Amino acid sequence: MVGYHVAIAGATGAVGAEFLQLLETRDFPLASLKLLASERSVGKKIRFKNQDLTVEELKEDSFKGVDIAFFSAGGSRSRQFGPIAAEAGAVVIDNSSAFRMDPEVPLIVPEVNPDDAVTHHGIIANPNCSTIILLMALAPLHRRWPVRRVVVSTYQAVSGAGASGIVELEKQNRAHLAGESIVREVFPHQIANNLFSHNTAIDDSGYNEEERKMVKETRKILHEPNLAVTATCIRVPIARAHSESVNLEFADQRPTVAEATEALAAFPGVIVIDDRERNIFPMPLDASGRDEVFVGRIREDISHPNALDMFLSGDQILKGAALNGFQIAQLLIDRNAVKGAR
């Protein structure tokens, strides 16, 4: 069996830690692993398969001999070092938004549009976390019953802002319970005992960047440039799984609840949790640490003859980020699209 030389750029972040965990615990033909981060983390030891790996500085010459480079070090580092890594012969699987809308860069959810991956020119983009979680429930329905409009409201975990977001929620929760003053470092607003509109820039349309990502990336992944999508993205005081309230309008007759449930349950990576009698539905606590996206509250929308409502929860760091990237790497290996594919 061939082994692959892998690098993680941003190895010390929340998503980087999850890449390490996946490479350690899942089946993957690993030949070597290089951990890269900014200068600040250089020299840090990270335990991996009973060895201490030393974090190296992310530099222009970091990618010699690397086959697969997972990037989760932010957009500016991706823009700076992604093309260099690709030029050096690696396939870059980039978790930032830097290249997602580049027409030359495939934007991949492996269960949804795997065939797009092999068209890469050295860089593949991992979609936005909220987009991936939405797509896992949207795609299996859209394939059989074309969707014409999506209205989605999110309940996004603090992990979307990285490990420091999780720490900030915990610190603020402690301060809140102790009646002490709340310190804000990561988020512009208090997150403990609060929620707020996603703190990315609003443009003239009135949508913030997170919402625009959901709209544009959904269209690109589904190859539906005109799909009607509106999103309202809200940050909630929850550690690491996102939830989404989704209303889907179908172009023609909507599926029955039974048909939709069957299509969703048959889709790899989806678990239907929809126990109306016992009131058990997707919850972020249950979805945390799980690979699958949970889908439930599937029901005919009483306000529209062709619409369905549903509710989703999915782990933001796993399927929303590292797991999806890891699955892209596995897909490329399966399709023989790592070396020499450029």
Place this chain on the structure above:
Amino acid sequence: MVGYHVAIAGATGAVGAEFLQLLETRDFPLASLKLLASERSVGKKIRFKNQDLTVEELKEDSFKGVDIAFFSAGGSRSRQFGPIAAEAGAVVIDNSSAFRMDPEVPLIVPEVNPDDAVTHHGIIANPNCSTIILLMALAPLHRRWPVRRVVVSTYQAVSGAGASGIVELEKQNRAHLAGESIVREVFPHQIANNLFSHNTAIDDSGYNEEERKMVKETRKILHEPNLAVTATCIRVPIARAHSESVNLEFADQRPTVAEATEALAAFPGVIVIDDRERNIFPMPLDASGRDEVFVGRIREDISHPNALDMFLSGDQILKGAALNGFQIAQLLIDRNAVKGAR
């Protein structure tokens, strides 16, 4: 000036406490105040305007000489004692869902449908908290630009389950931070670091009771029996203000953002918080303890030519319950509809 004899049934609950606070701090022509509760709380002293009032047992003969009776003691007590209080000559302002859909009982948001209040036969219903908060933003728009469909997803505070809901969130937060096991007494699922579909019964339509209330009560209050409404009601780990993500489809041309903002800002009880540059929008933390419903994120829906999106936060115990009931009492007094109106 005439003074009114007032009773609070359910004086020891979260909403009862807020009624007391309102009667103490706001302008109200109070002649006497009687505090009623279940046997368990009888004899408890509650401080009110420098006096100790003693909680009495809620009984059939509790309402002699009472002009206005605020009920917030749950649906079964309202059903049992509401008609008795009305028969004894009081106007009952009932915070439970017991009478809301009774065609003989007005369902009132004073800013929205005040004229309905004077048609009462001794009982007036206070709407569901999520419904009131929605109506405060929906009504001023619907009046000028008829709305044909509402898609709403809620972010509901634990106070909707009463004072014990707030205590449960706090206890679970402490246990969660200490790494101790989580005890569930009020909610069927953990609420700290979690959210879940509103834990009311789901019927054959797939909607839970909270969602059905939002649909039916909205139609009744607006006198629009055919208004299309779909709601997804979610409980979030926040103490006492609800938020709502709202998509409105208008029957004809939608208002511009400027027109909608102007209509909302001019509506009594609404504050528009919509600072796109500084990313400041309605937040439950800011809305807590406030009379007004905060409205923001007002924008043209890019997925539909006649729709707008917006986001709301409102105090669940104040405008969502006690304040709205208190305002109903003030309205009845203003319209001379307390005594002899039956």
